[in-house]
Amino acid sequence: MSTSPFTGRISGHGGRHAVEVARHHGIDTMFTLSGGHVFPLYDAAVQPEPTMRLLDVRHEQTAVFGAEGIGKLTRRAGMAVVTAGPGVTNVVSGIATAHFNGSPLVVVGGRAPDGRWGQGLLQELDQPPLLAPITKRAATVHATDGIAAAMDEACRLANSAHRGPVFLDMPMDRLYDQAEIELSGAGTAGGRTPDPEAVADIARLIGEAERPLFVFGSDVWIDGAERVALETAEALGIPVVTNGQGRGVLPAGHPLLATRARGAALGGADLVVVVGTPLDFRLGHGLFGGKDGAPLAKVVHVADAEAQIATHLTLAGSVSGDLSQVLRGIADAAKPSGAVEQWRSTLTEATKAAVAGDAEALxxxxxxxxxxxxxxxxxxxxxxxxxxxxxxxxxxxxxxxxxxxxxxxxxxxxxxxxxxxxxxxxxxxxxxxxxxxxxxxxxxxxxxxxxxxxxxxxxxxxxxxxxxxxxxxxxxxxxxxxxxxxxxxxxxxxxxxxxxxxxxxxxxxxxxxxxxxxxxxxxxxxxxxxxxxxxxxxxxxxxxxxxxxxxxx
The missing domain is CATH 3.40.50.970 (Thiamin diphosphate (ThDP)-binding fold, Pyr/PP domains)
Structure with a gap:
């Protein structure tokens, strides 16, 4: 859900450049903890009239978790602004969390002034190398007239699949300096059309399976594919297990929802189509099936970007791209076998048994x-x-x-x-x-x-x-x-x-x-x-x- 590039003229100090571009990308709240290195960003948010809410917290990690939470809930990047040195080091865990969650996030860090760099300034630290392994990009903007373009690119990158955090390091003097620039709006995002042959192969595997299962994860929600995912499951009659923000794609009580019978579903399936979540420890690293001596299930991995496809096990199929397009293609082409009805019935009974078994504890x-x-x-x-x-x-x-x-x-x-x-x-x-x-x-x-x-x-x-x-x-x-x-x-x-x-x-x-x-x-x-x-x-x-x-x- 990336927005269009910024187009237009901006004048004023560097903080104003950053805030105007952020507002263009739908950011209306700045999560922060006060610090002198980033005062120009605050000034731009409130003068000459308030244009962005300042949400100040008691620890920088909360600022980043707040901004990440906005990204998870709105599917549009949130923004945190923190001061230099410990302000930045305090947010490492928050940024790492957004990285592993695939949450759209932009973090702006203050930085000691370029003009006296190397003289032992307060909180002088080269910060991007600390954050490079857990961000889509971590960079310093060394020119005031480059802040707007850097912020524009950061917002688009954070909001583009596979989503994640971007860190911009802005030296104090560059934020306070004045500049006038004009951006042309270049750099639109490329297409994400999935490979139709890969989609057809997945549809064929579903048709051959007797006990197929969908797993819907957070990226089904983040990629805006929740309605299509529900329609696909219902059209094909295939049971579903959900995790993360994929929970609720099939509402509680839906006849195809097998999350309460997760063990029976993942252990008894002969084909598991995992959509929008990594094959990590939460999913047994993709080792499904094997119940009662049966062979392991075939695994298909569907992701919003090629780099997210699992490489640690042999997949029966995989495809990346716009998740709505992938799921529509599967729904249109797949023809599940008649054996799926018995599989649904088995998981329905397992779900009922699990619910009944929970009643006493609840x-x-x-x-x-x-x-x-x-x-x-x-x-x-x-x-x-x-x-x-x-x-x-x-x-x-x-x-x-x-x-x-x-x-x-x-x-x-x-x-x-x-x-x-x-x-x-x-x-x-x-x-x-x-x-x-x-x-x-x-x-x-x-x-x-x-x-x-x-x-x-x-x-x-x-x-x-x-x-x-x-x-x-x-x-x-x-x-x-x-x-x-x-x-x-x-x-x-x-x-x-x-x-x-x-x-x-x-x-x-x-x-x-x-x-x-x-x-x-x-x-x-x-x-x-x-x-x-x-x-x-x-x-x-x-x-x-x-x-x-x-x-x-």
Whole structure:
């Protein structure tokens, strides 16, 4: 969804050049933490009249997670602006997260002045080499009259498949200097038409399969292919497993949605067509099938760009390009065999069994509280367009199992990089991007320690968000595996029932501690009714760790 190149004349200081181009590309919010190296960008946002919202945070990583969240929700690059030196080094994990998520993002970093470079200036650091491995481009703009063109290219590159972060380094003196330039609008993006023969081969493989399965991932949403993906699955009658922001492409309860029977679906398939997500640890690295001694499934990989096609295993087929075009081509050409009906029936029954098997946990009266009970109550309250944000390990793993979105694009989690601390930045972005929707942020107590100070940002900018903290007093992803490996654990404990709710109250929000299962539903209703950032701090049973077969390696 890249926008057209900027065309026109710009005059003024370098910050004005950058902001005018960013606005052309649909960027209306600058996520930032104040720093003198980037003052001209602030000046351009508010003078002579406000043209861009300044959203200032308490830690630079939140600025980047906020901007990345905008990219994930709107499918258009968000922008973060950070000062030089530690301002830039503080955002490395955020940029890496956007890189692994394929999120459109532009980050502008301040830089010590060119005019005195090498003299030991404050925060003097050559920053692009730090970020080059995790960006589509990382570069310094050494001329004021080159800032607009560099920003134009950065926005188009970030918004072009395969999407990702771009970093621009702008020396302080070049931002303050004046220039007048004119851009011609050259450099339109090329086409992304998929290879028709590759699409035909995939359609043939589907026709030969008895147990085909689609996997729809985040890029189905980011590439704008969610409607076509749903229509393709329905036209062919092929079951679907979803992950990431692909969750909701088939709404909760859809007869073809097999995510609740994920093990049976991925283990029993003889052909898996993976669309818009990497064949990484979340998908067993593409080793599907093999159930009850059957051979491994054939695997087809469909990606929005050629570089995203998996190379670590032998594929039965692959194609890259516009995902809507690929899926339409498959829908038009594929003729599934009659055996697929039995396969659908098998997965339908497995899904029903999984749902029935979950019922007891979702309604559990156990004391201490079973984490599943929280999701049993939350599911009763969530609207169809609710944005659900997961920032945690064990607690959010339960959410991934029990929460099934009804619409695509409404589920945000850290993604394959697994970086904790995304929650508050994503919360800010969700409230801005979806002002009329419920926004619910699920925090493990470990994750809460990374970014809870930015509740101050929610309060200052009047951004109400409901936060639910699953507080079991441990690092759940580490404690149980270490015990299994060694028979003991170290550095895996937190203080039980820490009053994170009182932290939120001290910052100007609301909150409460819940210790009894029957208190969960009333507390959640109070949170949604409060109209302020509100944290429901729920003490859960540390013995109820999420069951895992592997450690994701």
């Amino acid at each position: 309604a559990s009266d156990a004391d201490p509280i079973h984490p599943a009970r929280i999701y049993g109550e939350l599911n009763k309250i969530l609207d169809d367009d609710a944005v659900v944000i997961g920032d945690g390990g064990d607690f959010v793993s339960y959410a991934g199992k029990y929460i099934e979105p009804k619409q695509p694009g409404n589920w945000l989690d850290p993604g394959p990089f697994g970086c904790l601390g995304t929650g508050l930045g994503y919360s800010i972005a969700a409230r801005l991007a979806r002002p009329s929707s419920q926004v619910v942020t699920l925090l493990g107590d470990g994750a809460a320690g990374f970014s809870l100070m930015d509740v101050d940002t929610l309060v200052r900018h009047k951004l109400p968000v409901v936060m639910v903290c699953g507080n079991n007093g441990i690092w759940g992803l580490e404690k149980a595996p270490m015990q299994a490996l060694y028979g003991y654990d170290v550095v895996a404990d937190l203080n039980p029932q820490t009053r994170y709710d009182q932290v939120v109250e001290a910052l100007g929000g609301g909150g409460e501690l819940v210790t009894e299962p029957e208190e969960i539903a009333p507390a959640l209703r109070r949170a949604f009714d409060s109209g302020v950032p509100y944290l429901v701090n729920i003490a859960t049973d540390p013995e109820n760790v999420y069951p895992r077969k592997t450690m994701g390696v």
